[in-house]
Amino acid sequence: MFNNVEPVLQEEIQSIKDAGLYKEERIIVTPQGAEIHTDQGKEVLNFCANNYLGLSAxxxxxxxxxxxxxxxxxxxxxxxxxxxxxxxx
Incomplete structure (x- = not known):
């Protein structure tokens, strides 16, 4: 049954990626703070943590x-x- 559905799902996922709406998992390699580093070597601003006071580390x-x-x-x-x-x- 999955063989029948797989191409449809793959096409849908590809259309989501093409639209720029696909969310890749970000692997964080530093403590949570205002700035974090990812396993891709990028430094990004962190607007989504619940670490409001910066105390988690x-x-x-x-x-x-x-x-x-x-x-x-x-x-x-x-x-x-x-x-x-x-x-x-």
């Missing part, structure tokens, strides 16, 4: 995250309704 924030992982592990492994809320929240 701050050494104290990173150390606090590492300590939380040491003491509590990585995540709840499920939603709060099922597992409960950890004391650090």
């Amino acid at each position: 701050h050494p104290e924030v990173i150390e606090a995250g590492i300590e939380a992982i040491r003491t509590h592990g990585f995540g709840l492994s499920s939603v709060r309704f099922i597992c409960g809320t950890q004391d650090i929240h």
Whole structure:
């Protein structure tokens, strides 16, 4: 069945690319900040991060995250309704 649909999908994807509307994944190789570097060697302005205060790469924030992982592990492994809320929240 896919063999019948594949050419149609490929044509549609190509038309999206031709229109300049295809979104390639951007691989970021630096910490999130106002400027970021990609794996293509480009430096770009970052208007889409939730890092409003620029704290995501701050050494104290990173150390606090590492300590939380040491003491509590990585995540709840499920939603709060099922597992409960950890004391650090």
